[in-house]
Amino acid sequence: MKKYFTDIAKAVWTVLIGMKITLGHLFVPAVTIQYPDVKLKLPERARNRLFVNMDDCIGCLQCEMACPVNCITIETMKSLPTDDLGTTSTGMKKKLWVTRFDIDIAKCCYCGLCVYPCPTECIKMTEVYEFSEFERNNLLYNYVTLTQPEIDVIKTKIASSEKEQATKKAAEAQAKQTPAPPAPPRPGKDDKKGGAQKT
Amino acid sequence: MTEILANPLLTSTGRQLRREEVIVNVGPQHPATHGVLRLEAVLDGEIVVDVIPHIGYLHRCFEKHAESMTNYQQVVPYVDRMDYCAAMNMDFGYVLAVEKLLGITVPERVEYIRVIMAELQRIASHLIAAGTYGLDIGAWTPFLYMFRERERILDLFEMTCGARLLYNYMWVGGVSHDLPPGFVDKAKDFCSYFRPKVKEYNDLLSFNDIFVRRTANVGVLPAKTAIAYGCSGPVLRGSGVNFDIRRDDPYSVYNRFEWEPQIGRGERGTTGDCWDRYMVRIREMEQSINIVEQALNQIPGGNVSSAIPKRIRPNPGDVYVRTESARGELGFYIVSDGSGSPYRVKGRSPCFSNLSVIPEISRGCMVADLIAIAGSLDIVLGEVDR
Amino acid sequence: MEQFLRNIFDNDFFVYGIIGIIPLVWIIPYALFVIYLERKVSAHMQDRLGPMRTGGWHGWSQTIADMLKLLQKEDIVPAAADKKLHKIAPFVIFIGSYAAYAVIPFSSQYVGSNISLGLLYVIAISSLAVVGILMAGWASNNKWSLLGAMRAVAQIVSYEIPTILSILVVVMIAGSLNLQDINEMQSGWFWNWFIFKNFPFVFIAFIIYFIASLAETNRTPFDIPEAESELVAGYITEYSGMKFAMFMLSEFVNMFAVSAIAATIFFGGWNSPFGEFLSGPLWGVFWFLSKGMVFVFVQMWLRWTLPRLRVDQLMYVSWKVLTPWAFGCIIGVGLWMVL
Numbered sequence: 057m058k059k060y061f062t063d064i065a066k067a068v069w070t071v072l073i074g075m076k077i078t079l080g081h082l083f084v085p086a087v088t089i090q091y092p093d094v095k096l097k098l099p100e101r102a103r104n105r106l107f108v109n110m111d112d113c114i115g116c117l118q119c120e121m122a123c124p125v126n127c128i129t130i131e132t133m134k135s136l137p138t139d140d141l142g143t144t145s146t147g148m149k150k151k152l153w154v155t156r157f158d159i160d161i162a163k164c165c166y167c168g169l170c171v172y173p174c175p176t177e178c179i180k181m182t183e184v185y186e187f188s189e190f191e192r193n194n195l196l197y198n199y200v201t202l203t204q205p206e207i208d209v210i211k212t213k214i215a216s217s218e219k220e221q222a223t224k225k226a227a228e229a230q231a232k233q234t235p236a237p238p239a240p241p242r243p244g245k246d247d248k249k250g251g252a253q254k255t
Numbered sequence: 256m257t258e259i260l261a262n263p264l265l266t267s268t269g270r271q272l273r274r275e276e277v278i279v280n281v282g283p284q285h286p287a288t289h290g291v292l293r294l295e296a297v298l299d300g301e302i303v304v305d306v307i308p309h310i311g312y313l314h315r316c317f318e319k320h321a322e323s324m325t326n327y328q329q330v331v332p333y334v335d336r337m338d339y340c341a342a343m344n345m346d347f348g349y350v351l352a353v354e355k356l357l358g359i360t361v362p363e364r365v366e367y368i369r370v371i372m373a374e375l376q377r378i379a380s381h382l383i384a385a386g387t388y389g390l391d392i393g394a395w396t397p398f399l400y401m402f403r404e405r406e407r408i409l410d411l412f413e414m415t416c417g418a419r420l421l422y423n424y425m426w427v428g429g430v431s432h433d434l435p436p437g438f439v440d441k442a443k444d445f446c447s448y449f450r451p452k453v454k455e456y457n458d459l460l461s462f463n464d465i466f467v468r469r470t471a472n473v474g475v476l477p478a479k480t481a482i483a484y485g486c487s488g489p490v491l492r493g494s495g496v497n498f499d500i501r502r503d504d505p506y507s508v509y510n511r512f513e514w515e516p517q518i519g520r521g522e523r524g525t526t527g528d529c530w531d532r533y534m535v536r537i538r539e540m541e542q543s544i545n546i547v548e549q550a551l552n553q554i555p556g557g558n559v560s561s562a563i564p565k566r567i568r569p570n571p572g573d574v575y576v577r578t579e580s581a582r583g584e585l586g587f588y589i590v591s592d593g594s595g596s597p598y599r600v601k602g603r604s605p606c607f608s609n610l611s612v613i614p615e616i617s618r619g620c621m622v623a624d625l626i627a628i629a630g631s632l633d634i635v636l637g638e639v640d641r
Numbered sequence: 642m643e644q645f646l647r648n649i650f651d652n653d654f655f656v657y658g659i660i661g662i663i664p665l666v667w668i669i670p671y672a673l674f675v676i677y678l679e680r681k682v683s684a685h686m687q688d689r690l691g692p693m694r695t696g697g698w699h700g701w702s703q704t705i706a707d708m709l710k711l712l713q714k715e716d717i718v719p720a721a722a723d724k725k726l727h728k729i730a731p732f733v734i735f736i737g738s739y740a741a742y743a744v745i746p747f748s749s750q751y752v753g754s755n756i757s758l759g760l761l762y763v764i765a766i767s768s769l770a771v772v773g774i775l776m777a778g779w780a781s782n783n784k785w786s787l788l789g790a791m792r793a794v795a796q797i798v799s800y801e802i803p804t805i806l807s808i809l810v811v812v813m814i815a816g817s818l819n820l821q822d823i824n825e826m827q828s829g830w831f832w833n834w835f836i837f838k839n840f841p842f843v844f845i846a847f848i849i850y851f852i853a854s855l856a857e858t859n860r861t862p863f864d865i866p867e868a869e870s871e872l873v874a875g876y877i878t879e880y881s882g883m884k885f886a887m888f889m890l891s892e893f894v895n896m897f898a899v900s901a902i903a904a905t906i907f908f909g910g911w912n913s914p915f916g917e918f919l920s921g922p923l924w925g926v927f928w929f930l931s932k933g934m935v936f937v938f939v940q941m942w943l944r945w946t947l948p949r950l951r952v953d954q955l956m957y958v959s960w961k962v963l964t965p966w967a968f969g970c971i972i973g974v975g976l977w978m979v980l
Contacts, residue, residue: 067464074946077459078396078686087403088690103417124329167332167423279784301952393861393949399687465862466948623951
């Protein structure tokens, strides 16, 4: 019998305490911020959309291998010794043409594993987080700065240089089979040339 | 997964229904099952006669993916996504396992940072658990108060590693970033800010008579049953079993702090009821704040990346390491065949074993109690299904 | 009011038609306002802001936007549902709630129908909502809806007993069932209000009436029929568009109806608390509406504070707590009046 009355008293008392708390919160300022009129500043280490600075990319494929979800696709082409691709901002001379650098940002899991292995620090996570698109295909980001005609030019140059190399090799192979007559020894001049060539 | 019942009078386990019984599906789309979980409940009016949980709706082949990764480091983002509410704890468990396989030790500073992050994540995870439990019972407001606190913790995490939910922070051999300047002060501010909030939650929800009546003496899990089913974490401790891996099988630097594992004592009902499990979580939050404060005071200086190996190529062998995640005993069994990528990674998920106890404890309760029980077990389906 | 209208029109139909529609003049703006108020009150209690953008200043036209949206929504009726019942269920519930306004006096000059059985009529007609709820739950052809509907019926029917008993306390003091008479008896300063008579019995009767009325209107902590986290909206799960709007409307109409009755029989209705100061027919409307709104606010406050009771606990509260205490109050008041 006594328990009946104490139960009721306890119930009423705890309800009143709860009501006091919620009433108190009516006068506490809200913690909501009015996005998109007010945007919070993200900390400097924030990990959001990826950005690639193609001037610094040397085509080492480290980020492609580090990605756990395989969202980066890179294709490179070897450059000829005569081409000048420039240097990266860290002083490295670029040797590969990067003809394709796609990041499927819809697949990206924003883990940041691609950022650490990059030797020139050209791939970074920026603080951009408002990049929704209406078309899913627009989420496939292409970062290469070479246009398609330029890529075609490079392709044909490489193809032609390979052809040249191939014909040269064939000619050398043929030359080995038919021995050339021995040339008469010439004094001095050749040695100097040889020395100059070595340096 | 989805069985087509040829005979509507049979449950999916082949039990014949009596005339007054009805099968009702709680889920997979339901506001109260925390994730995609289907509970096939056999009801006699309001009384639950039998409950059969069906899982697998969130299976994402994490363990198979881990086998195809090129190195052990790449598995960490996948491990994050297992229990997305307590991602730091998942990271912690996995990297401890790989480090044991490699046989390396990490610098002291790294150990302290890891403990701080894991405990803060434990608080955040318990805030979700308690808040959504209040929602299930019908109390709308404590959920929002708890999420307001959780925002502060997520701000701390964002300051450190850049992400708010899925961190990829703990790496094999260290952590990805050192603590930023100002972290220690901000974290101490948070600790002093948070303590009075726990009192507010207790006033508003935990000791509220209606809440106590809804959860006390409901879903009583006897200690022997809990151990038999392999339950762990707050579910096990709520039944009165004083077992906490951080104290009984210590890893990292947990043995340097003074704190108490909390157990349920049946203060408002029977030992092992839903209120006990809920209260264990609330009290564990206070203990985690103690650990964080002690760690912040004791943290040494040093370089956090000195032990990160360039190539992770363990010797062939296997290892099982268990840690105390927010939801229980999280184990990782890793088999290595000597190459750079794992041969097999198995995650022992605590929620899987905790969930299996639902049929046992909910026979004879009412539908509303079923929801209360499912909420008190604190299930995250990402972990159950991996 | 009736005389005033008879002077304008001679036709009975017009006179009574207008009298019947006048509460709608209050109800429609009230519904638009109170849904917005509920969202704002709940938001500020939870440290957030609520609607802020629709219409510019603090989102004041949010409800209007919601109304327009619901009007143009597709009306989905489940294929295997009982279509006739499905269609009329929301309207039956609305009728049950709105018909109570016929006898509630808004001011000294206006009462829809000055019958001598005012209180009895109110209790009887608000039970019509039970029929509507059962229709809604059954016609949805959904096990969850049926479960919710049956729980709702059990709840409403059992909470009518404490309601009636606490109203009986007031009837004993007033000696009349006519609401306008009860109001006139409480004229004067606020200590003439019935809640302060025969203290503490009428006060306890008021508390009992208030708790029981929370259960009548399916508000937390008694919102088991529409418990969102268990039954996904209970008996209104299968409703969309305007029918859903009708359910929401009838819930808020019912809320104000019970608050109005509480204000009328316990707190003096349209009487000003300061006696003759600030009193008159139009002031009466103001006092009456503000007292009603105070109780609506208290109902909202309770909703956002308390968890919900389980069905058997609900029944326990009704039969074993509220009913005995209500009987106790009746005996107390009876003895007080005799001795």
